[in-house]
Amino acid sequence: MLSKNFLWGGAVAANQYEGAWNEAGKGISVTDVMTNGSVSEPRKITEGIIDGEYYPNHQAIDFYHHYQDDIKLFAELGFKCFRLSIAWARIFPNGDENEPNEEGLAYYDAVFDECLKYGIEPVVTLSHFEMPFALASKYGGWRNRKMIDFFVRYATTCFERYKDKVEYWMTFNEINNLIDIDNPFNGWTGAGVLYKENEDTEETMFQISHYQFVASAQAVLEAKRINKDFQIGCMLHFGPIYPYSCKPEDVMASVKAMDRRFFFSDVHVRGKYPSYIKKLWERKEFNLDMTEEDLQVIKHGAVDYIGFSYYKSTTAQFDSTQDFVEIPNPNVPKSDWGWAIDPIGLRYILNVVYERYELPMFIVENGFGAYDQFNNGEINDDYRINYLQDHIIEMKKAIELDGVEVMGYTPWAAIDIVSASTGELAKRYGFIYVDFDDNGLGSGKRYKKMSFYWYKDVIDSNAECLAY
Numbered sequence: 320m321l322s323k324n325f326l327w328g329g330a331v332a333a334n335q336y337e338g339a340w341n342e343a344g345k346g347i348s349v350t351d352v353m354t355n356g357s358v359s360e361p362r363k364i365t366e367g368i369i370d371g372e373y374y375p376n377h378q379a380i381d382f383y384h385h386y387q388d389d390i391k392l393f394a395e396l397g398f399k400c401f402r403l404s405i406a407w408a409r410i411f412p413n414g415d416e417n418e419p420n421e422e423g424l425a426y427y428d429a430v431f432d433e434c435l436k437y438g439i440e441p442v443v444t445l446s447h448f449e450m451p452f453a454l455a456s457k458y459g460g461w462r463n464r465k466m467i468d469f470f471v472r473y474a475t476t477c478f479e480r481y482k483d484k485v486e487y488w489m490t491f492n493e494i495n496n497l498i499d500i501d502n503p504f505n506g507w508t509g510a511g512v513l514y515k516e517n518e519d520t521e522e523t524m525f526q527i528s529h530y531q532f533v534a535s536a537q538a539v540l541e542a543k544r545i546n547k548d549f550q551i552g553c554m555l556h557f558g559p560i561y562p563y564s565c566k567p568e569d570v571m572a573s574v575k576a577m578d579r580r581f582f583f584s585d586v587h588v589r590g591k592y593p594s595y596i597k598k599l600w601e602r603k604e605f606n607l608d609m610t611e612e613d614l615q616v617i618k619h620g621a622v623d624y625i626g627f628s629y630y631k632s633t634t635a636q637f638d639s640t641q642d643f644v645e646i647p648n649p650n651v652p653k654s655d656w657g658w659a660i661d662p663i664g665l666r667y668i669l670n671v672v673y674e675r676y677e678l679p680m681f682i683v684e685n686g687f688g689a690y691d692q693f694n695n696g697e698i699n700d701d702y703r704i705n706y707l708q709d710h711i712i713e714m715k716k717a718i719e720l721d722g723v724e725v726m727g728y729t730p731w732a733a734i735d736i737v738s739a740s741t742g743e744l745a746k747r748y749g750f751i752y753v754d755f756d757d758n759g760l761g762s763g764k765r766y767k768k769m770s771f772y773w774y775k776d777v778i779d780s781n782a783e784c785l786a787y
């Protein structure tokens with residue numbers, strides 16, 4: 320049986336659903352300069368807003384002007400919590416101001432009040448794939464140590480303002496995506512950084528991560544000063560990387576591949592750098608800006624819980640020129656975007672991570688991006704129901720059979736939103752269909768999908784309706 324207090328809900332990110340990109344004093348954020356793409360065409364990152372380009376996050380699904388109706392639908396679903404993020408550029412439009420933008424703060428007051436009216440607990444990410452564009456263009460983003468102070472000021476402003484409305488926080492969304500330096504999306508959305516051709520990108524990435532670890536830990540310390548009951552989590556992307564085969568070389572390759580995911584949680588949770596990373600820095604002769612004071616902050620600012628996303632798994636194969644190469648798993652089916660569908664991977668990662676840290680875990684993203692067919696107001700998304708059902712069953716096994724402590728489950732996404740990687744709206748995730756297409760055309764009207772009614776039953780029965 321799941322606990323009575325299990326946090327059922329849904330998740331979204333400000334830049335992917337709010338819209339109103341330049342209203343009420345909001346500054347431009349790094350996602351506001353990303354065009355739309357597709358499964359085969361990457362999004363472009365432009366130098367500012369260029370006439371004639373289409374930027375899907377500008378309108379998104381316009382939750383900003385629909386928040387009351389949308390939250391009412393979440394209440395109808397039975398949400399106990401709602402995971403959202405704050406758009407940093409609504410609070411500090413350029414990121415380096417001394418005083419926050421009151422209109423931005425007031426907007427989130429209204430959103431949180433609306434949630435609390437229905438007994439829905441807000442779960443808030445401070446930086447979900449965005450930051451003020453000016454911090455990227457003027458300071459070089461997280462390459463710059465000054466970012467620590469800007470972030471801590473922003474975090475502290477939010478903690479002070481919402482100390483009586485929000486208990487659960489997370490600092491950086493999927494911080495460990497930074498490790499994948501070959502995809503420019505990660506450096507840009509995660510840190511406001513575009514790597515230069517002639518730099519050692521890996522060394523820069525470790526520097527960026529270090530500054531973010533210090534900022535996150537300092538934020539934890541500030542949070543506890545403001546309200547000792549705050550629960551502050553990290554947020555990691557935890558798709559398992561299995562060995563491609565049972566050859567010992569592949570098994571070792573999988574360990575090395577998973578180190579790249581765990582490096583980030585090791586620092587957030589244990590408050591210190593793991594030995595495998597220190598060895599790597601030594602071998603590569605990296606020279607990072609890191610002070611004794613930074614290390615003390617990291618040591619004392621460890622997180623309370625582990626928030627993570629789970630969508631898919633992959634595999635690692637030994638390669639003589641590097642630690643491993645990633646190979647898709649031939650044993651599992653894939654979505655239309657090539658994402659492996661592997662429910663057992665969720666139970667697997669819950670076990671592995673819980674055994675490693677013994678901290679409560681919060682599944683803050685899990686979901687199925689798919690093309691939905693709209694038939695006169697009806698959307699039969701049984702493929703999404705199947706995906707979520709299979710994953711929830713594996714989560715139940717992890718809790719009920721393996722003893723893993725899971726705080727809650729907030730599928731991605733509560734409602735259709737703009738896809739982060741492709742900028743499409745057609746890659747739909749929600750329980751609620753939004754009538755906008757990839758060019759932002761449509762009425763914006765909301766419709767309940769078949770999964771809406773299914774998920775409502777799951778929450779109502781605390782998942783007792785799903786047996787294994």
Ligand code: BG6
Pocket residue numbers: 332335448492493628684688731737738739740741746
């Ligand atoms: C996670 C992100 O990586 O995956 C979300 O935290 C994102 O912001 C989600 O939307 C799904 O990815 P995508 O690219 O399909 O939107």
